[in-house]
Amino acid sequence: MTRMSWFNTVSLTLGFAFLYIPIVILVIYSFNESKLVTVWAGFSTKWYGELLRNDAFLNAAWVTIKVAVVSSTFATVLGTMAAYVMVRGGRFFGRTLFSGMIYAPLVMPEVITGLSLLLLFIGIGLDRGVLTIILAHTTFSMCYVSVVVSSRLVTFDRSIEEAALDLGCTPSEAFRLVTLPIIAPAVISGWLLAFTLSLDDLVIASFTSGPAATTLPIKIFSAVRLGVSPEINALSTIMIAIVATGVITTSLISKRQVVRQRREEQEAERS
Amino acid sequence: MQRFFLVFIPYIWLVALFLIPFAMVLKIALSDIAIAIPPYVPKFDWAEGIRAFLAQLDLENFIWLTQDDLYWKAYISSLRIAVFSTLCTLLIGYPIAYAMARAPSEWRPTLMMLVILPFWTSFLIRVYAWMGILSNEGILNQFLLWTGVISDPLVILNTNTAVYIGIVYTYLPFMILPIYSALERLDTSLIEAAEDLGCSRISAFWLVTIPLSKTGIIAGSFLVFIPTLGEFVIPSLLGGSDTLMIGKVLWEEFFSNRDWPVASAVAVILLLLLVVPIVLFQRNQQKQQEAEQ
Numbered sequence: 001m002t003r004m005s006w007f008n009t010v011s012l013t014l015g016f017a018f019l020y021i022p023i024v025i026l027v028i029y030s031f032n033e034s035k036l037v038t039v040w041a042g043f044s045t046k047w048y049g050e051l052l053r054n055d056a057f058l059n060a061a062w063v064t065i066k067v068a069v070v071s072s073t074f075a076t077v078l079g080t081m082a083a084y085v086m087v088r089g090g091r092f093f094g095r096t097l098f099s100g101m102i103y104a105p106l107v108m109p110e111v112i113t114g115l116s117l118l119l120l121f122i123g124i125g126l127d128r129g130v131l132t133i134i135l136a137h138t139t140f141s142m143c144y145v146s147v148v149v150s151s152r153l154v155t156f157d158r159s160i161e162e163a164a165l166d167l168g169c170t171p172s173e174a175f176r177l178v179t180l181p182i183i184a185p186a187v188i189s190g191w192l193l194a195f196t197l198s199l200d201d202l203v204i205a206s207f208t209s210g211p212a213a214t215t216l217p218i219k220i221f222s223a224v225r226l227g228v229s230p231e232i233n234a235l236s237t238i239m240i241a242i243v244a245t246g247v248i249t250t251s252l253i254s255k256r257q258v259v260r261q262r263r264e265e266q267e268a269e270r271s
Numbered sequence: 272m273q274r275f276f277l278v279f280i281p282y283i284w285l286v287a288l289f290l291i292p293f294a295m296v297l298k299i300a301l302s303d304i305a306i307a308i309p310p311y312v313p314k315f316d317w318a319e320g321i322r323a324f325l326a327q328l329d330l331e332n333f334i335w336l337t338q339d340d341l342y343w344k345a346y347i348s349s350l351r352i353a354v355f356s357t358l359c360t361l362l363i364g365y366p367i368a369y370a371m372a373r374a375p376s377e378w379r380p381t382l383m384m385l386v387i388l389p390f391w392t393s394f395l396i397r398v399y400a401w402m403g404i405l406s407n408e409g410i411l412n413q414f415l416l417w418t419g420v421i422s423d424p425l426v427i428l429n430t431n432t433a434v435y436i437g438i439v440y441t442y443l444p445f446m447i448l449p450i451y452s453a454l455e456r457l458d459t460s461l462i463e464a465a466e467d468l469g470c471s472r473i474s475a476f477w478l479v480t481i482p483l484s485k486t487g488i489i490a491g492s493f494l495v496f497i498p499t500l501g502e503f504v505i506p507s508l509l510g511g512s513d514t515l516m517i518g519k520v521l522w523e524e525f526f527s528n529r530d531w532p533v534a535s536a537v538a539v540i541l542l543l544l545l546v547v548p549i550v551l552f553q554r555n556q557q558k559q560q561e562a563e564q
Contacts, residue, residue, distance in 0.1 A: 008370035012382070015367035019389055019443065022400035025410055029403060036408075082281040092278055101285040107549050109501025111518045112538045115525065116292035119535075123295060139288040142281070172273060200393045203503055207525075217395050224395075224508060228403045236396040243392045251384055 023240060030233035047234040057219060057235065064199060064216040067130060071137035072194035078138065079145025079194070080187055084175075086146065087153040105143045113140055114207030121208065128210030136208040137201065141194035148193060152186035185254065192250070196243070300332055300535035332536035342537065345515040346544065352431065352506075352516060353499040356438040360495045361488065363439060364446035368487075369480075371447070372454035379455075386451075390444045398437050398508050405433050405509070429511035437505040442498070446491040453487025454480070486559045493552035500548075501541055517541050 030048075034041035051057060082102055089095075105113060117136045121128055160182070164174040180187075202217040209215060216235075223232055336342045371382045389397060404410050405428040412424040427433050457480065465475040481488075503518035510516070517537060525534040 005373075007366075008373050011366035012370040012374070015363070015370070015443075015447075016385060018363070018440070019386070022397070022404055022440070023389070023392070025404060026396070026400040039408075078281045078284055081277055082285075085278050085281065089274070089278060094282070098278075098282055098285070101289050103553075105289060107497050107545070107552075109498070109518060109541060109545070111501055111503055111521045112296070112542060115521070115534060115538055116296045117288065119295040119299060119531075120288070120292035135288060139284070142284070146281075196391055200395065202395055203522075217393070220395055220399070221504075221508075224399050224402065228399075228406070232399065233403075236393070236399065239396060240392050244388065247384070247388055247391050251380075255380070 026233055027237045027240065030230060030237040032230055032233075035230065047230040048238075051231055051234050051238075054231070056214075057216070057231075060214050060216045060219040063130060063213050067133050067137060067205075067215060068195050068198035071134045071198050072141060072191050074134070074138040075141040075145050075194040076187060076191040079142040079190060080149050080183075082142065082146040083148075083150035083153055084179075087150050102143050102146050105140045106147065108140075110201070110203035111207075114204040117204070118207040128208060129213045132208045132210070133205050133213060133215065136204050137194075137198040140204065141197045144193050144197060145187075145190035148190040149183060149186045152183045156182055189250075192246075296535045296538050299532055300539045302332075302532045332532045333540075335533065336536055336540065341515070342520065342540075345517050345520045346540070348515040349500055349517045350544070352434060352438070353496050356435050356442075356499055357492050357496045359435060360439045360442055360446045361492060364443055364491065365450055365488070367443075368447045368450035368454055371451050372457070383448075383451075386444050386447050394441060395504060397441055398505055401433065401437055401440065401509060402428060405436070428509065429514075431510065431514055433509035434506050434514055434516075437509040438495075438499055438502065441505065442495040445494040449490040449494065450484055450487040453484040457483050486555060486562070489555045490552070490559070493548055493555070497545060497548055497552065500545060517544075 029040075031043050031045060032040055033044040033046070082098075085092075086099060086102065092098075114136070117132075117139070118128075121132050121135075126132060156179075161174055161178055164178045165171065169177065200217065201215075202221050205215045206218055206221075209218065220232060220235065223229060367386075371379065371386075374382060402409075406412075407424045407426060407428070409428070411427070412421075415421045416424065427436075461483070462475050462479050465479045466472065470478060501518045502516060503522050506514045506516040506519045507522070510519075518541075521534050521537045521541065524530050524537060
């Protein structure tokens with residue numbers, strides 16, 4: 001590879017500056033002493049303290065995590081089933097409708113998904129709360145999971161599955177012992193995607209939550225509407241730190257796995 | 272039997288929580304408003320049958336939408352904002368994707384991760400970050416005043432400019448990634464061949480690189496355009512009271528005016544607007560898949 005041209009260097013530098021400077025500024029100002037976000041008055045961690053004493057935020061955070069864990073787990077199970085059916089299921093009645101229902105939520109504006117689910121919950125007389133947010137989040141994130149998992153299922157060699165069946169596995173054993181370990185990375189990244197989608201979601205949660213259950217994004221949104229506040233900066237910094245650690249760790253782990261796999265393959269070839 | 276359950280469970284789930292709610296939006300869009308909770312008069316009684324339903328059906332809410340200026344303006348302005356910000360994202364995203372694809376191959380996984388990382392952090396937080404930058408006493412204005420470029424603070428927050436900045440910023444990764452994956456696959460010897468045959472670098476770029484990355488450009492543009500059209504968070508936090516976007520109108524119709532039938536009618540029309548780009552996007556994806564096989 002030749003040296004990078006100055007044009008490419010400049011566009012990469014400016015591009016990543018644009019992507020990261022706002023986040024860096026947000027983090028810096030979370031350590032600002034002053035209540036005014038725009039005036040720097042010295043280093044302080046007092047807003048983190050305030051945040052930890054703010055019960056409303058802590059409750060909302062707890063609700064959000066509960067919703068995200070439960071909904072992403074359901075979404076992973078349902079999404080993996082849906083992906084398996086789409087890729088391996090062959091023909092069945094209403095297959096076109098099924099694939100349409102999997103892809104449609106991906107492009108549906110959130111306001112419409114939220115509105116339609118709210119109308120359903122009111123129509124069947126379900127009280128809005130944690131349960132309804134979980135149902136809503138499971139529905140839209142299962143579609144993302146199924147897209148991630150089916151892209152893995154498409155590329156994998158089906159003869160391994162068939163070999164297991166020939167050697168006496170029942171279909172469910174073949175799935176558990178052969179298919180699942182192979183698609184596991186996709187299933188895990190599907191779960192992580194569903195989890196972050198649920199953590200992030202403001203619009204659908206606003207439609208489907210009741211007064212009893214407020215999620216963190218709803219809380220942040222109503223605070224932010226009134227203007228910038230250092231407490232929100234502190235909260236954002238914590239969330240960014242968690243996400244960044246998670247993403248970097250998983251990518252390092254998967255990188256190491258790839259390296260190990262390659263080495264094992266090389267050794268296998270040599271012996 | 273196992274297979275039956277495998278199909279049946281996700282199927283029923285999606286019918287119950289996607290298809291039926293969707294049908295309810297349509298139904299309520301065709302209902303009259305009434306002061307009640309829920310604030311709509313049901314138009315459809317399953318027992319009454321289809322004929323009675325058709326007799327009752329009225330387009331009152333849709334007619335109402337065409338009569339009130341607000342909705343027309345909101346549709347036009349959403350389209351304009353979506354088209355313009357997609358173009359801006361393309362112009363900013365393409366050079367970045369290009370530079371990534373030309374970077375040394377050992378850098379590329381890191382660069383990819385750096386593009387994806389903001390996507391994992393909360394959307395709301397990323398929009399919020401701009402509020403502190405763009406406000407009248409914000410960091411951008413402080414910086415420009417300090418350098419002496421301007422003498423009075425610029426009003427950016429709560430204008431359409433801020434909305435454009437917010438959209439470009441939050442959707443940039445969606446534009447970069449498909450273009451990058453198209454450019455990375457591109458065989459550089461084709462460009463060298465064009466240059467050997469007498470093309471200048473710039474015309475080789477226009478005649479070879481751009482056409483070969485077309486699928487990436489189209490995919491990226493739709494990935495920005497489609498969600499932008501129904502966007503709510505960005506116009507409500509960064510836009511002003513004169514920023515009209517359908518997503519925001521729908522939200523206000525629903526939460527402030529509590530006019531559910533009109534909100535549903537707005538939703539139906541928003542979807543109709545989206546059908547064309549979605550179908551085009553699907554077709555582009557299919558073509559790409561066929562080309563790969």
